[in-house]
Structure formats: structure tokens, C-alpha cells
Amino acid sequence: MTTATTVILVMVVVTALAFDFTNGFHDTGNAMASSIATGALSPKAAVTLAATLDLVGALISVKVALTITNAVIDGIQLKNGLPNPEYIGTENGKQGTLLLLVVLAGLVGGIVWNLFTWLLGLPSSSSHALLGGLVGATIAGFGFSQVNWLGHSTEKLDGVVGKVLLPSLISPVIAFIVAAVGTRIVFKLTEKMGEKFRESRFRWGQVGSASLVALAHGTNDAQKTMGVITLALIAAGEIDVTKEISIPLWVKISAAVAIALGTYLGGWRIMRTLGKGIVDINAPQGFAGDTSTASVILASSGLGFALSTTHVASGSIMGAGVGRKGAEVRWSVAGRMASAWAITFPAAAVVGGLMLAIGRALPGLLGPSVVMIIVIGVSLLIWVRSRKDPVDKHSVGKDWDAEPDAAPVVEAAHHVHH
Amino acid sequence: MNNFIIALDGAWKVLAAGLLLGAGIPALYALAVNGLAMAQGGEASGKPANPLGKAIAAVVLLVILTVVAYGLAWLIFTSLGYSVSFSGILPTFKK
Numbered sequence: 001m002t003t004a005t006t007v008i009l010v011m012v013v014v015t016a017l018a019f020d021f022t023n024g025f026h027d028t029g030n031a032m033a034s035s036i037a038t039g040a041l042s043p044k045a046a047v048t049l050a051a052t053l054d055l056v057g058a059l060i061s062v063k064v065a066l067t068i069t070n071a072v073i074d075g076i077q078l079k080n081g082l083p084n085p086e087y088i089g090t091e092n093g094k095q096g097t098l099l100l101l102v103v104l105a106g107l108v109g110g111i112v113w114n115l116f117t118w119l120l121g122l123p124s125s126s127s128h129a130l131l132g133g134l135v136g137a138t139i140a141g142f143g144f145s146q147v148n149w150l151g152h153s154t155e156k157l158d159g160v161v162g163k164v165l166l167p168s169l170i171s172p173v174i175a176f177i178v179a180a181v182g183t184r185i186v187f188k189l190t191e192k193m194g195e196k197f198r199e200s201r202f203r204w205g206q207v208g209s210a211s212l213v214a215l216a217h218g219t220n221d222a223q224k225t226m227g228v229i230t231l232a233l234i235a236a237g238e239i240d241v242t243k244e245i246s247i248p249l250w251v252k253i254s255a256a257v258a259i260a261l262g263t264y265l266g267g268w269r270i271m272r273t274l275g276k277g278i279v280d281i282n283a284p285q286g287f288a289g290d291t292s293t294a295s296v297i298l299a300s301s302g303l304g305f306a307l308s309t310t311h312v313a314s315g316s317i318m319g320a321g322v323g324r325k326g327a328e329v330r331w332s333v334a335g336r337m338a339s340a341w342a343i344t345f346p347a348a349a350v351v352g353g354l355m356l357a358i359g360r361a362l363p364g365l366l367g368p369s370v371v372m373i374i375v376i377g378v379s380l381l382i383w384v385r386s387r388k389d390p391v392d393k394h395s396v397g398k399d400w401d402a403e404p405d406a407a408p409v410v411e412a413a414h415h416v417h418h
Numbered sequence: 419m420n421n422f423i424i425a426l427d428g429a430w431k432v433l434a435a436g437l438l439l440g441a442g443i444p445a446l447y448a449l450a451v452n453g454l455a456m457a458q459g460g461e462a463s464g465k466p467a468n469p470l471g472k473a474i475a476a477v478v479l480l481v482i483l484t485v486v487a488y489g490l491a492w493l494i495f496t497s498l499g500y501s502v503s504f505s506g507i508l509p510t511f512k513k
């Protein structure tokens with residue numbers, strides 16, 4: 001393997017782990033938003049619990065996800081998920097480097113979209129961001145027809161339509177229904193109960209239900225990054241594809257740790273939207289919502305369907321909101337979130353496509369290096385912008401319509417005294 | 419079109435399983451909490467304390483924990499690559 005390929009491979013691995021990290025904090029809220037909103041768990045305890053369970057979940061999942069990318073990209077990958085031999089390694093004119101570039105570009109597309117939606121505090125699907133980025137890069141690198149749009153299977157959901165579009169429309173609706181029904185039942189059964197008592201007992205329950213969601217998330221999401229890194233290793237010729245492919249241990253551990261660290265960071269901006277922005281949630285709603293999320297995620301994976309944990313969690317929260325009489329659902333916030341979902345895939349695709357074009361336009365290592373500089377630069381820009389209206393573990397539970405933090409006023413007063 | 423039909427077919431199954439667990443467990447938990455309220459009485463249930471409530475709560479919580487344990491076993495073992503079946507009372511695992 002040439003030095004150039006090694007360098008690009010290292011870039012891809014680092015970027016993949018960075019994507020995994022953003023996936024972590026993007027999704028912390030899915031498991032913990034309602035528990036923090038009701039006070040069932042302190043913010044610190046919640047992120048620690050979520051991070052630990054994400055780590056555990058990621059480590060126990062052994063089934064590999066080469067087939068996640070396989071479902072949407074033709075030509076580059078064979079039916080079993082392995083790359084077309086044309087794209088393995090760099091000897092004899094093989095184009096492993098091109099596949100590496102596609103993966104790099106796709107990851108950047110995913111990262112940029114994840115960061116942008118984080119800045120806006122919008123829960124959106126990290127899976128779709130990654131797939132969108134990869135599809136965009138594939139289109140830019142190999143053409144429109146190399147994307148598996150409609151699928152080839154007559155028995156299983158396949159292709160962009162089957163693995164991205166349909167689940168994104170159907171799963172939140174299912175989660176909504178389940179959570180609404182569960183919440184309505186809970187309130188009906190506990191009508192005569194003292195409110196404080198009910199609230200406190202359901203808070204206990206929330207710890208359990210939130211834990212289940214975190215565990216389910218861990219088994220679901222870290223796999224994507226493991227699959228992408230393995231794909232890159234194969235493309236670089238580092239893995240022998242004639243034998244049965246197993247994920248290298250370092251890939252598994254690094255992906256598990258990356259997502260857990262991201263989860264621990266908290267993603268407070270997004271969490272606030274889920275826990276306070278869409279609906280002001282109380283403990284029974286939170287419990288029913290989380291149980292719905294965990295059940296739908298597990299039922300879907302069990303039946304072999306692709307899904308986004310974010311779509312399911314958001315659907316549940318809205319359903320739980322509707323399940324309680326007199327609860328106000330801020331449909332404007334929900335609407336913005338739905339728009340974010342709709343444009344996630346194409347937006348990430350545009351970034352991915354652009355990155356691949358840049359990566360290929362410049363010679364040798366200059367191309368991918370520029371791509372790396374761009375993603376680092378964009379990340380810094382977004383982070384700096386986020387400091388203007390920060391949300392952290394202290395402000396995540398504040399009322400949605402409350403006055404902005406007094407911090408700037410206090411700072412100004414401080415300056416006046418000097 | 420194919421995808422659409424498969425998706426709808428699958429959606430029913432996910433909805434059914436989701437409702438069973440996702441609405442069923444909260445319903446059970448509500449019953450358990452009712453039991454606890456009954457046991458405590460006073461402000462919690464609006465009636466005098468009734469120790470029968472503790473027994474009810476204990477039984478229901480046990481049921482919930484069993485369901486969750488089965489679910490976790492399924493999750494963990496299928497993630498590890500086993501196939502799990504529940505044909506008997508206790509689940510069986512096969513690599």
C-alpha cells in the first residue's frame with residue numbers, strides 16, 4: 001500500500017471516529033431528554049448513564065454493518081457488502097483510493113450536517129446524514145445510476161427508498177401511536193392518584209426506561225461507524241477479503257469509545273428541544289414515551305428493519321405529549337424538526353458530493369487534505385457560533401419560553417464596576 | 419412499489435409489537451403504582467392505607483421485570499449472534 005493511501009486511510013479513520021462522536025452527542029437526548037426534563041435524573045447522572053450503556057451496547061454488538069452502506073450504493077459494493085474487487089487496494093491500477101475518498105467525503109457530509117443541526121438544536125437522524133453523505137459522494141464520484149435507489153430485493157426493504165425514505169416516514173408515526181396510547185392508558189389508570197405521588201413513582205420508572213433506550217441506541221448506532229471503518233480498511237487493502245471478515249478489535253473499541261464520549265458530552269441544545277421545546281413533559285409521559293421508543297427500536301431491529309433512533313424518539317415524545325389531556329404540543333417546533341428530517345439526506349448528499357469533487361480535483365494528497373481542512377474549519381466555525389447562545393447542563397431544563405440567561409447582564413455589570 | 423408493500427406489511431408487525439410492549443409495560447407499571455398508592459393511602463390514593471396494595475405492586479413489578487429480563491436477554495444474545503427462541507417458558511439460545 002502506498003504512503004499516500006496510508007495517509008488517506010488515517011484521515012478516513014479519524015474522520016469516521018469524529019462522525020461517531022457527533023452521533024453520540026446528537027442522540028443523548030433520545031434516551032435522556034425526558035428524564036432530565038422531569039428531574040428523574042440529574043444532567044450529570046443522565047449523561048453518565050447514557051454513555052456507559054452506549055459503550056456496553058456498542059461492545060456487545062458483533063453483527064457487522066457492512067450492509068448498511070451496501071443497501072444504498074451499487075457497483076462499488078457487491079451484494080454481500082464487500083467492495084467490488086476493482087476498488088480494493090492500489091496495486092495493478094485498482095481504485096481503492098477512490099473508494100477511500102468517497103468514504104471520506106461521505107463522512108464529512110454527515111459530520112457537517114450533524115453539527116449544523118446541533119447548532120440549531122434540531123433532532124435529526126445521524127444515520128440519514130451519513131447515508132446521505134455517502135450517496136452524494138457516490139453520485140459525484142461514480143454517477144447517479146450507481147446509487148441503489150429502489151432496491152433489488154423482492155423480499156426485503158432495500159435501497160434508498162426502502163432503507164431511508166419509508167422507515168423515516170413510518171417509524172415516527174408508529175412511535176407516536178404507541179406513546180400516545182401508552183400515555184393515555186397511564187393517565188386513565190392513575191386518575192384518582194395524588195399527583196405528587198404519581199410523579200415521583202414514575203420518575204423512578206423513567207430511570208429504567210431511559211436506560212433501555214440508551215442500551216438499544218448503543219447496539220444500533222456505533223455499528224455504522226464500525227462498518228464504515230472496516231469498509232475503508234478493505235478498500236485500502238488492509239483486510240484479506242478471501243477469509244471471513246471480522247471487525248478488528250481496535251475498530252470496535254475505538255468506535256464504542258468515540259460514541260460514548262460524544263454521548264457524555266451531552267448535546268444539550270438538542271436535548272432541550274426534545275425535553276422542553278416540543279412539549280413540556282411530566283414523568284408519566286416521559287416513562288411512556290421512553291418505553292415506546294425502546295420497544296419500537298427493538299421491534300424494528302428484531303424484524304430486520306432499518307431505522308433512525310432519533311425519528312423514533314421524537315415521534316414518541318410527540319405522542320406522549322398528545323396522550324395527556326390539556327398538554328400543549330408546540331407544533332411549530334415539531335414542524336421545524338420535520339423539515340430538518342426531510343432535508344437531512346439531500347443536504348448531507350450535497351456536502352458529500354462537493355467534498356468528493358474537491359478531493360478529486362486537487363492532485364495527490366492535496367485533495368483529501370483540503371477536505372480535512374474544510375471539515376475542521378466548518379466545525380470550529382459552528383462551535384464558535386454556538387458559544388453566543390450556549391446551552392449547557394444548567395440551562396437545558398429551563399422553560400422554553402423563559403427569558404434568556406442573565407449572564408450577559410451580570411457580565412456587563414461586572415465590567416462597569418472596574 | 420415492492421418496497422412500499424413490504425414496508426406496510428412490516429409496519430403492522432412493528433406497531434403490534436410496539437403496542438404490546440410500549441403501551442403494555444406503562445399500563446402494567448401504572449397498575450403497580452396504583453398498588454403502591456393503595457398501600458400508602460392518604461394523599462397518594464385518597465383512601466385509608468391498604469396493605470394489599472403492596473402485594474399487588476410486588477406481583478406486577480415482578481411481571482414487568484421478567485418481561486424486561488426476557489427482552490434484554492433477547493437483545494444481548496441476538497447482538498452477540500445467537501438465535502433466541504421462546505418456545506418453552508425459558509428462552510433458549512443457539513449459536
